[in-house]
Amino acid sequence: MTIWSFTGVSRKKSLWIAIIAAILSLAIISGNTWASETASDVAHEFPLSLDSYGDDNLDGIGAKMKNRIGIEPFNLAALLIFLCAITHTFMASKFTSMSNKRRQTQAEKIRTGEAR
Secondary structure: OOOOOOOOOHHHHHHHHHHHHHHHHHHHHOHHHHOOHHHHOOOOOOOOOHHHHOOOOOOOHHHHHHHHHHHOOHHHHHHHHHHHHHHHHHHHHHHHHHHHHHHHHHHHHHHHOOOO
16 A cells, blocks of 8 residues: 655655665764864863863854764764754745645545545
């Protein structure tokens, strides 16, 4: 019994899964590589205070995030979760629209006998 019809979508879905898997793999593999020598100097408190990062002299959000990820690799996971949440917020209506369109397409296929 076919529930979903993914004509033209399976490649996009596979691509997104591959991209996410690659990012997560790189994050896991390079977590220890990014850790700087100053990471052992930082007290193991959670969450770290903003002053403990010592990045007041760095310009730009990218430089600060790279420094903070080097000191505490969990910041990479937090950043990815945050970016996914923002993306979901702005894409929720698009996801709903896609879902409704697929539901209507499937209902039409069931009505015409193309699907069960």
